[in-house]
Amino acid sequence: TSVPADVLVREKEIAADKARQEGKPENMIDKIAEGRIGKFYKEACLLEQEYVKNTKQTIAQFLNAHSKGLTVTAFRRFTLNAE
Structure with a gap:
């Protein structure tokens, strides 16, 4: 999972800011941000994405x-009928 470090830093800052806006306790912000980074990996990294024929893998x-x-x-990503 090779995501550039600057992208990870930016995504973690966004996640932390969002948690603060939601009123989460300050001592939980880092854990919440890390959890959201895990979700980011599942969307952004091909090998971490769900296999379309078996979403448990x-x-x-x-x-x-x-x-x-x-x-x-x-790998290449193709989008059809994108607006």
């Missing part, structure tokens, strides 16, 4: 279960 788990030597070296 991530892409990484599927690859490990079915092809030990298989790795993802690149």
Whole structure:
């Protein structure tokens, strides 16, 4: 999961600010932000995303279960009818 450090810092700041706006206790802000970073990884990192045919598995788990030597070296995202 290679997300640039500056992106992670920015996302954590956004998550912390959102928690503060929601009135969460200051001593819980870091834990809440870390939890939201975990959700961010599940959306932003291909290997952390749910496998479409089995949502209980991530892409990484599927690859490990079915092809030990298989790795993802690149991927492309296509969007149809985007406005």
